[in-house]
Amino acid sequence: MSSLSSSAPVLSVRGVTRTYKTGRGDLTVLKGVDLDIMPGELVGLIGPSGSGKSSLLHAAGLLERPTSGRILIDGEDVGALDERARTRIRLSRIGFVYQFHHLLPEFDARDNVALPLRIAGRSQPDARRLAEAALGSLGLAERVLHQPPQMSGGEQQRVALARALANSPRLLLADEPTGNLDPATSHTVFEALQKLVKETGVAALIATHNMELAGHMDRVFALKDGHLEERPAESQAY
Numbered sequence: 001m002s003s004l005s006s007s008a009p010v011l012s013v014r015g016v017t018r019t020y021k022t023g024r025g026d027l028t029v030l031k032g033v034d035l036d037i038m039p040g041e042l043v044g045l046i047g048p049s050g051s052g053k054s055s056l057l058h059a060a061g062l063l064e065r066p067t068s069g070r071i072l073i074d075g076e077d078v079g080a081l082d083e084r085a086r087t088r089i090r091l092s093r094i095g096f097v098y099q100f101h102h103l104l105p106e107f108d109a110r111d112n113v114a115l116p117l118r119i120a121g122r123s124q125p126d127a128r129r130l131a132e133a134a135l136g137s138l139g140l141a142e143r144v145l146h147q148p149p150q151m152s153g154g155e156q157q158r159v160a161l162a163r164a165l166a167n168s169p170r171l172l173l174a175d176e177p178t179g180n181l182d183p184a185t186s187h188t189v190f191e192a193l194q195k196l197v198k199e200t201g202v203a204a205l206i207a208t209h210n211m212e213l214a215g216h217m218d219r220v221f222a223l224k225d226g227h228l229e230e231r232p233a234e235s236q237a238y
């Protein structure tokens, strides 16, 4: 864990805009977004399809550069950094989970989780040890040597969560992490995610269409016409 005070945001989004060039002219999907997420905070991001949720996650995750505005990770403005430095931050401080698990079918769970750790420079024994610990914390200790096709959808997604969290990131970004699961499994995976956010102090931003899950987050924001509007966590309406 960082020695930073827990009162400092892990992610700060400041006046972020995102405009895409399309065949039919410019499309501005983010029109000046501001957001702070604190350590251990689980923040939901809702909004209809096409409202810009993924665009915001991609900017926050340093996968794309915003058209304007600033992204700060642990207080560091990452806009001025070159791609190499941004990749280093992505690998060491940010974990990603997607709707589809993107696990490699021929690798067992442990090596799926260890792979990004190896890419980040860890030795094989070190990466496998961290992978086993992460899988254990998600209730998958008995599954470390199983391959994804031998696992249920919920287990596969928990492996994907373990992969995102194995390197103890500061920030977890998830795009519809339960979107491909049935309601009961979705709930189990979400509960595991929620527990880990509280245990590890990772700051989490979760895009979801699932209003029931959004109701269990610490704060919920809706993207509407390019702006974020905070919603009462219990609100069921977009």
Ligand SMILES: Nc1ncnc2c1ncn2[C@@H]1O[C@H](COP(=O)(O)OP(=O)(O)OP(=O)(O)O)[C@@H](O)[C@H]1O
Pocket (backbone or CB within 6 Å): 020, 021, 022, 027, 029, 047, 048, 049, 050, 051, 052, 053, 054, 055, 056
């Ligand atoms: N690279 C791109 N070039 C052009 N338009 C894009 C690009 N990426 C996204 N868009 C458009 O920007 C808008 C917002 O897309 P985005 O994927 O951020 O929305 P979303 O809220 O995540 O949608 P969903 O819930 O369906 O995943 C959409 O109209 C999309 O077509």
